[in-house]
Amino acid sequence: RTVTAIYEQTLKQVAREHDWKCISTRATLTEADTTPTFGWAHSYPLPDACMRVIAINGIRRLSCESFWKQEGANIYTDADTVELEYVAYDENYTKYDNLLINAVTALFASRLVAQRRRDGNMASALLQEYNQALSRARTVDCTQKHDVKYDGRQNSLMERSRRSFR
Secondary structure, eight states, X not given: OOHHHHHHHHHHHHHHTSOOGGGEEEEEOOOOSSOOSSSOSXXXXXXXXXXXXXXXXXXXXXXXXXXXXXXXXXXXXXXXXXXXXXXXXXXXXXXXXHHHHHHHHHHHHHHHIIIIIOOHHHHHHHHHHHHHHHHHHHHHHHHSOOOOOOOHHHHHHHHHHHHHTO
């Protein structure tokens, strides 16, 4: 395999393994001409660049409130519209944050070392570095809150309750 092919495969794998904000985007999907055979009312083809679905109609992928199913390159749902948030395959590395660059570099290097040098120890060490890079990205992501909308009433309620305890 060529180095370019290994890089592309690596980038796609890393993109699928985390909700990378730096390469995330949104789209309103257009319904397919055919309906699902059973179980769902509507079918929506995913964008070609979609590597990982983050949320549909504001409900995150791992939510218990799932009202959709992904099969292949399609979303099946009973919803009349689909607003998709997803991680997109993007070769424009200027959009990548340092955590994504570190993860791609470590996995890419582990594959090159395994293939070119046949050095299993170094490949294992680089693979461990990749897993640590993913872990760091998940930790940072957890500390950056998701889509919290400000409600001015919250502040006044908190202020009133704080004053009542003085």
